Amino acid sequence: MRKSRGRQKVEMVKMPNESNLQVTFSKRRSGLFKKASELCTLCGAEIAIIVFSPGKKVFSFGHPCVEALIERFVTRNPPPSSGTLQLIEAHRNANVRELNAQLTQAQCWWELPIEEMEMHQLEQLKASLDELKKNVTQQADRILIQTSSNANPPTQLIFPTQIPTPTTTNGPNQQPGLFVVDPKNIISHLPFNYGSYGSRGFF
Known part of the structure; x- marks a missing residue:
C-alpha cells in the first residue's frame, strides 16, 4: 500500500503560469471579500478593501461605503454620532427654508405698491x-x-433739358441733354401753376 505524504504547506511564491494566476486571484478575492463581510456583520466593523488584479482591473469592497471610509482615513475625521447627524440635518434644512423664503420675497418685491x-x-x-x-x-x-x-428704391424719371422743335437742327448723332428727377421731389420741379385747374404754366 502506497503511503501518503499527507497535507503539505504550499509555498507562497508568485505563480509562473499566467492562467493559474488569474484563476487563483478570482478565488482568493472572493474569499477575502467574504471574510470582510462576515467581520462587518459579526463585529460591526467598517472595512474598505481595494484590490488591483494582475490585469490592472480594480475591485473594491466597503461597508458602509468605500468612498466615505477613504475620506475619513485621509482627513482623519472621526465619524459623527447619530444625534450629531440629526442636528446637522435639521440646521441645514432650516437654512434652506430661510433662503427659499428670501428668494421668493426678492423675486416679487416689484409687485408691491410704490x-x-x-x-x-x-x-x-x-x-x-x-x-x-x-x-x-x-x-x-x-x-x-x-x-x-x-x-424698394424710388424710381427716377429722365427728362430732356430741351424740347426739340421743327426749327431745331440736330445731326444724326446729336441728342438733347438729359436731367434726372426724383418722383418724391417732382412737385418742387414743376413750373409755376403747372397742372392747376383753369390756368396754364410756361407752355
Whole structure:
C-alpha cells in the first residue's frame, strides 16, 4: 500500500503560469471579500478593501461605503454620532427654508405698491425702467432702419433739358441733354401753376 505524504504547506511564491494566476486571484478575492463581510456583520466593523488584479482591473469592497471610509482615513475625521447627524440635518434644512423664503420675497418685491417700497427698491426699479426704455428705443430704431433698407428704391424719371422743335437742327448723332428727377421731389420741379385747374404754366 502506497503511503501518503499527507497535507503539505504550499509555498507562497508568485505563480509562473499566467492562467493559474488569474484563476487563483478570482478565488482568493472572493474569499477575502467574504471574510470582510462576515467581520462587518459579526463585529460591526467598517472595512474598505481595494484590490488591483494582475490585469490592472480594480475591485473594491466597503461597508458602509468605500468612498466615505477613504475620506475619513485621509482627513482623519472621526465619524459623527447619530444625534450629531440629526442636528446637522435639521440646521441645514432650516437654512434652506430661510433662503427659499428670501428668494421668493426678492423675486416679487416689484409687485408691491410704490408707496410701500424702500429707497433702494425705488432706485432699482427706476434703473430697470430706464434700461427697458433704452432697449425698446434701440430695438425700434433697428426695425425702422431694417424696414427702410428693405424698401424698394424710388424710381427716377429722365427728362430732356430741351424740347426739340421743327426749327431745331440736330445731326444724326446729336441728342438733347438729359436731367434726372426724383418722383418724391417732382412737385418742387414743376413750373409755376403747372397742372392747376383753369390756368396754364410756361407752355
